[in-house]
Amino acid sequence: MPTALITHPDFLLHDTGPFHPERPERMTSILSRLGLDGDLPAATTPDGLLCLSPSAADEVSITAVHDAAYVEAVAGWCEQGYRNLPTGDTTVCPASEAVARLAAGGGVRAVDAVLTKEADRAFCVSRPPGHHAESDRGMGFCIYNNAAVAARYAQSRFGVERVAILDWDVHHGNGTQEIFEDDPSVYYVSVHQSPLYPFTGAEWEKGTGEGAGFTLNVPVSAGSGDEVYIDVLNHRVIPVMKAYRPDLFILSAGFDAHLDDPLSGTLVTDAGFRTMSRILLDVVEDACGGRMVSMLEGGYDLEALGRCVVDHVGMMAS
Numbered sequence: 001m002p003t004a005l006i007t008h009p010d011f012l013l014h015d016t017g018p019f020h021p022e023r024p025e026r027m028t029s030i031l032s033r034l035g036l037d038g039d040l041p042a043a044t045t046p047d048g049l050l051c052l053s054p055s056a057a058d059e060v061s062i063t064a065v066h067d068a069a070y071v072e073a074v075a076g077w078c079e080q081g082y083r084n085l086p087t088g089d090t091t092v093c094p095a096s097e098a099v100a101r102l103a104a105g106g107g108v109r110a111v112d113a114v115l116t117k118e119a120d121r122a123f124c125v126s127r128p129p130g131h132h133a134e135s136d137r138g139m140g141f142c143i144y145n146n147a148a149v150a151a152r153y154a155q156s157r158f159g160v161e162r163v164a165i166l167d168w169d170v171h172h173g174n175g176t177q178e179i180f181e182d183d184p185s186v187y188y189v190s191v192h193q194s195p196l197y198p199f200t201g202a203e204w205e206k207g208t209g210e211g212a213g214f215t216l217n218v219p220v221s222a223g224s225g226d227e228v229y230i231d232v233l234n235h236r237v238i239p240v241m242k243a244y245r246p247d248l249f250i251l252s253a254g255f256d257a258h259l260d261d262p263l264s265g266t267l268v269t270d271a272g273f274r275t276m277s278r279i280l281l282d283v284v285e286d287a288c289g290g291r292m293v294s295m296l297e298g299g300y301d302l303e304a305l306g307r308c309v310v311d312h313v314g315m316m317a318s
Contacts, residue, residue: 002050003317004119006106007031011127014100015093017083021263021300022091022128022141029306030125030296034313049317050119054126057104057149064152065145065179067136074100074143088139090128100128100143107150107250110293115158115248121316123253124295125309131173131252131297132198140171140198146295147252148179151186154248161185164246164287166237167192168229168276169254169297170264172201172217176252182209187216187244191232193257193266194219216240222265226272229257233279241283249284249292255299255308263300273308277315292316 012024034049062071070087077085078097085092103126110122130147132140147165154160164187165180167173172192177200180186184207192201207215218236220228241249259267268276284292294316299305 001117001120002048003313004052004110004113004122005034005049005125005313006052006054006110006113006122007125008053008102008106010102011099013095014128015095016091020091025302026299026305027125027127029302030309033306033310049313052109052113054102054105054109056098056101057108061108061149061153062101062104062144064156065135065148066133070136074138085138085143087137090138090141090143092143096128096143102126103128103130104144104146104149107146107293107295108153110295111150111154111157111248114291114293115154115160120290121292122294123313123316124293126296129297130295131167131169131176132171133175134178142175145175145179147250148176150250150293150295155185160247162187162244162246163248163250164241164244165189165250165252166241166280167252167254167297168257169252170257170261170266171197171254171298173252174198174200177201177205177215180211181207181215182211184211184214187214187240187246189216189218189237189240191218191220191229191237193222193224193264196264220266223267225259225267226269226275229268229272230275230279233276238279238283242287246288247291249288251280251292251294252297253294253312254297255305258299258301258304258308260301260304261299263298270304270307270311274311274315277312281315
């Protein structure tokens with residue numbers, strides 16, 4: 001089966017203004033490296049990826065992880081011309097709620113593709129990112145939590161019992177943790193720089209209630225590079241994933257731990273990300289039959305982001 005690439009030209013309509021790190025050029029830098037300048041083709045990329053377009057996530061899928069009052073408020077704020085969400089530091093424009101709903105729908109489309117065996121794996125080139133969005137607030141460039149929507153959709157639509165989410169964005173995914181922290185059916189693992197925005201994700205945060213023991217935070221210090229990240233994957237993350245044996249694996253694929261990224265102090269190289277991808281893909285193949293959805297989160301140096309995503313997707317498709 002092919003690997004699916006989920007994207008849509010309307011992701012460019014989320015206007016964050018000049019000089020904002022999370023800008024439309026992030027997406028175009030990736031697509032151009034994949035040979036997808038302009039409108040997307042109907043079938044495949046030059047590298048044989050199956051191109052699929054998402055629809056906007058419906059109300060049921062969004063409110064499975066976000067409070068209905070928050071979802072209603074976001075639509076109102078964007079319609080009224082707010083430039084930032086009152087809940088946090090997220091820049092928006094009139095189109096942003098619709099684009100965020102489409103980004104969440106990208107995860108839904110990816111889950112459909114993988115779990116109906118239309119594709120073996122799927123990668124979402126979408127924006128805005130999602131992992132900072134909590135159940136009742138957006139923050140950190142995020143409006144709706146794309147990975148969380150995908151996980152809940154997989155459970156409700158396909159009866160998936162256990163979902164593992166690995167987040168290797170350099171910033172802690174406080175939103176994903178908050179949404180699932182009391183739920184043992186979703187194991188959330190984050191490898192992130194600390195201290196760094198949003199200043200959450202301490203190692204002692206391990207989940208609450210029935211979800212106690214199903215959150216794993218691995219903070220790393222500024223200056224950490226390939227050796228540290230690969231060691232963390234091999235000796236902290238992978239043993240947990242193997243023991244949990246998820247039915248579906250979701251990667252919050254941020255590439256802002258790269259040494260060229262302007263928003264971090266970690267030093268992962270292109271080669272480091274390739275090794276991390278290979279380690280993960282080998283484990284996913286063994287743990288859950290290769291069922292994997294990878295979703296773009298951060299990454300703000302355009303050249304490094306484009307290279308690393310193309311490497312990552314190429315390894316998914318190999």
